[in-house]
Amino acid sequence: MEAERQRNDALDQLATMLQSLIGDNETNISRLAERTGFKRQQVSRAVNGREVPSPDLSDALDVVLPCGGAIRRLRDAADREKRARRLGVVPPMRKPTDEYVPAPEGMLVANGARTIDQGVISTNRREFAALPALPALSALAVSTRQRIETGSASDRTLDELESDVDEIAQVYGSAPHAALLGEVAGRWKQIEAILDGRMSAGTRSRVTLLGGQLTYFLGRLAFNTDDFRSARRFAGLAGTYANEIGEPVLIMSVAALQSSIAYHTQRYRQAIAALSVVRHVNHPYMDARMAAYEARAYAKAGDNDSARRALNRMEAASCSMAPMPGETPVGPAAVAMFRSGVAITMGDADMAREWAPIAVAGYRRRGADFTVEESHHASMSDASRHLIGPDPEPEEAARIAMQVMASAPAELTHTVKSRLRQCASSFSPQHHRLPAVSSFLEACRTLPAGTPV
Incomplete structure (x- = not known):
């Protein structure tokens, strides 16, 4: 009976992901049964986590709910866990990862620096066009936000991951997003695996910060490629990390992303409110951008006086720092860009x-x-x-x-x-x-x- 089903963490995670993917794709169990050719009862048992689906059903679901093979991988993990528990072994839900992931195809390493291999970008663009990875990754973000635990990693692994995040910050504003998706997502999933283990308080702080920074980058990537649903999900998870670690650049960057989502869906008061929530947080790297985002939202809301005051705060706080993991800095060029953009909104031709x-x-x-x-x-x-x-x-x-x-x-x-x-x-x-x-x-x-x- 279902009430007697043996515990299976991987199967529960698979069910959570399937239910989220069904919602994202606006389908239901009956339609999935028709499209996969399997009985409705078989699909229902898989979606509701009552039994481990067969390999054939998992492969079929991977086709109609495209998520880069994540369904089959979780199905195989659930099957291994089922057999292990029958033998009296209690495995972890996921094996902690403590191995550095090398740069994927599309990233070249020369003299210690990573650059984009233009030769594979056209292929990446074709694969990236439908963005199958983002809905699946954002579905995992929903469940991850609810189950943040502890993890473990060596100092060498964390050193490498921190260097990777710094390099991503350097190129993020100008590199093709198709080329960066694998780079960011690969490290994000590695951090999530690390967070499943145990660690010291100091290590946890480093890993949590990395998790927040990578989740924020995924949120910006989703936002810039029109996937606002995934952008909101990643922003929510990044906010959880940011609040736990208390790092000001990350806290303010997440608020800026949430404000941008509201601004570009014409919710201008909500865009202002997202910034107001973190008004008590300050950092010279982010202060000017927060003021700039206030200015553009006030201008759209018709409050020109507040917009001009915010522009003045922006210019006073502007800086020329090198990019950090988070938003990009507001230097002299950005000051002029925001002033001219707000002027267009206000209809101020002279400005x-x-x-x-x-x-x-x-x-x-x-x-x-x-x-x-x-x-x-x-x-x-x-x-x-x-x-x-x-x-x-x-x-x-x-x-x-x-x-x-x-x-x-x-x-x-x-x-x-x-x-x-x-x-x-x-x-x-x-x-x-x-x-x-x-x-x-x-x-x-x-x-x-x-x-x-």
């Missing part, structure tokens, strides 16, 4: 004309605060400034916007695509007849819609 060229020139110098994404934002503010004020220049605006689209069309983030669409909506009907504007509007229609919900 936009003053700051947009400064932002573009600043990012061309590629200082410490350079990222491809935010340099695109600077260019989009430069384009939009030609559409406000008494003497618009629609053809120049369209030319600049087309340059952004042409620079890296497959790597445009969600926020940049949003700016492109906002620019497109700003042209008046009479502008649509101009050849440059018409070409830009046609190109803009081909942008993927994404799923920002």
